[in-house]
Each structure stands twice: as C-alpha cells, then as structure tokens.
Amino acid sequence: MVSNIYEGNEVKIVKIHKHTKMERTFTLGCELVGCPGQFVMVSVAHAGEIPISISGFSSDTFEITVRNTGKVTSRLFEKKIGDKVSIRGPYGEGFPLADFQDQHLLVIAGGTAVAAVKPLIEYSLTSNDCAARKLDLLIGFRSPKHVLFKTELKGWEKNGGVIVTVDTTENDDEAWAGGIGFVVDFVKYVDDLGPETKVVVIGPPLMMTNTVKELSRHKVCCKNIWTSFERHMKCGVGKCGHCRIRDKYVCVDGPVFNYVEAASLID
Numbered sequence: 001m002v003s004n005i006y007e008g009n010e011v012k013i014v015k016i017h018k019h020t021k022m023e024r025t026f027t028l029g030c031e032l033v034g035c036p037g038q039f040v041m042v043s044v045a046h047a048g049e050i051p052i053s054i055s056g057f058s059s060d061t062f063e064i065t066v067r068n069t070g071k072v073t074s075r076l077f078e079k080k081i082g083d084k085v086s087i088r089g090p091y092g093e094g095f096p097l098a099d100f101q102d103q104h105l106l107v108i109a110g111g112t113a114v115a116a117v118k119p120l121i122e123y124s125l126t127s128n129d130c131a132a133r134k135l136d137l138l139i140g141f142r143s144p145k146h147v148l149f150k151t152e153l154k155g156w157e158k159n160g161g162v163i164v165t166v167d168t169t170e171n172d173d174e175a176w177a178g179g180i181g182f183v184v185d186f187v188k189y190v191d192d193l194g195p196e197t198k199v200v201v202i203g204p205p206l207m208m209t210n211t212v213k214e215l216s217r218h219k220v221c222c223k224n225i226w227t228s229f230e231r232h233m234k235c236g237v238g239k240c241g242h243c244r245i246r247d248k249y250v251c252v253d254g255p256v257f258n259y260v261e262a263a264s265l266i267d
C-alpha cells in the first residue's frame, strides 16, 4: 500500500506556556527525531495546516512556539492541555552543525524567530561533539513585554555572551536592564568578530539585510552567514511550488540557507 505523505500523526498537547499575549509554546507529547532549524507542518482540524519551526527537542516531547497571527494560529490558541493536533515532519534543511564545530558562533535573532534558533543554541551548549568553541547571542524584541524565553535567556547568560535588546521601552510597564535600540546597533559590542566568525541571522527581512551589512563592516564573510526563510507553504515537501523562490523550494532546499545563496532570494 502507498503511504499518504500528507497524513499527519495525532499528537497530544502536554503543556502550554504563555510567553506574551501573542506567543505561546506548545509542548507536544511525542518524540521527534530532527535537527535544529527544521520545521513541522501543524494541522488544526477545520482551520488548516501551517509550517512552524521546532523550538525544542527532548526524549519524549518536542516544542513549537507560535505567534497568533491568523486563521490557523488563532484556532491553535483555543487548544487546551490534552487536546490534539496533527503533525507531519520534521521537514527541511536545518543548520549546518558541522560547520560550527569548534568555531566562534554568533546567533542573531529578532522576535518570534528566536524560536527557530532555540534548538541550535541548546545544542551548541550541550552537545559534546559538534559544539561551538565560543557562543554569542544577540537577541532583539520590540519592547520588554514582548520578550520571549525569559527563563532560557537567564540560563544562556551563564554559558556565553548574551546581549538582549528591545527597540523601545515606551508604553511598557516592565522594568528593563538590557539594551535599547535595534539589534543591528549592538553588533559592535560582540567581541572577536572577524572573517571566520560563523553567524546565524534570523528575523524580519529588513533586520536581516541591515545586520548583514553591519557584519560585513566587521569583516565577517558572507559565506560564514546563514539565515532561515519563512514563506507561505502548502505541502512542505517540494511538490506544490507554493514556497518557490526562483529555482529554490524553501521547504526542501531550506528553510536554512547560506547567505551567499540567500542574498539572491530575499525579496
């Protein structure tokens, strides 16, 4: 019998963490063997199916972190612990972990995109074989009330150089002791940047473009920069063409791309 590649597995929600009004992490009750940077197709009955990055792996669960933006995500936000969603995947090309081994790795992420690099950070901090020699994180949010993964950030701070910035503190009641300004303005505070530094940059297109320009001022080579793309997807497996940019299918050739290739794909 031919198996249906579009058929997902029903998975129970075992935990829900509310980061902000708009963002939640759902812990799903099954093991998923994948690598940092990959995504799953999440299907919510009577709403639709969407691609979401895997934001955490453990031996018997995995996590997705979702921003409530529309039809499917709002239905997902109605789900409670014990409810089920359907999952296909993991799909796509993740981060090139072997290229980061024994290197200085800088991860720059903005907003919800932190979810997509969280497994990479956790892997880099815990793996014995492919770990980076030095890990720096530069993470930006809109304002203090938009900060995600507060507990994880504290843990990461113990293990490497972490700069957390917010665009503004105006109209925000929460106390803020971190940086204020755009992520790009804080690149200069990262120690030891140079041609061989490996960098992952992920966030809105303008943030990525400006950050890469700033990195090149610090002599970081484009070939040492990687990013991850978010495109509208339907099949997730290279069949429908929805995610196509020129000759690349983001769902199978990406979502992670080296910047030499990504530069020609950015709209």
Ligand SMILES: Cc1cc2nc3c(=O)[nH]c(=O)nc-3n(C[C@H](O)[C@H](O)[C@H](O)COP(=O)(O)OP(=O)(O)OC[C@H]3O[C@@H](n4cnc5c(N)ncnc54)[C@H](O)[C@@H]3O)c2cc1C
Pocket: 039, 048, 050, 051, 052, 053, 054, 065, 066, 067, 068, 069, 070, 071, 072, 073, 074, 112, 115, 116, 229, 230, 231, 232, 233, 255
């Ligand atoms: C590889 C990949 C990984 C992703 N990882 C995450 C993640 O970890 N967390 C998360 O919250 N979201 C992630 N996204 C984006 C997520 O898939 C969309 O937000 C989701 O499809 C919106 O579905 P919806 O039905 O709720 O919204 P809709 O009702 O379809 O749309 C609401 C608004 O969001 C816009 N939108 C829809 N899809 C996308 C998209 N793919 N990119 C940009 N804008 C879009 C629409 O144009 C519209 O303006 C990822 C997308 C891709 C391709």
Ligand code: FES
Pocket: 232, 233, 234, 235, 236, 237, 238, 239, 240, 241, 242, 243, 244, 249, 250, 251, 252
């Ligand atoms: S989503 Fe169908 S080809 Fe990529």
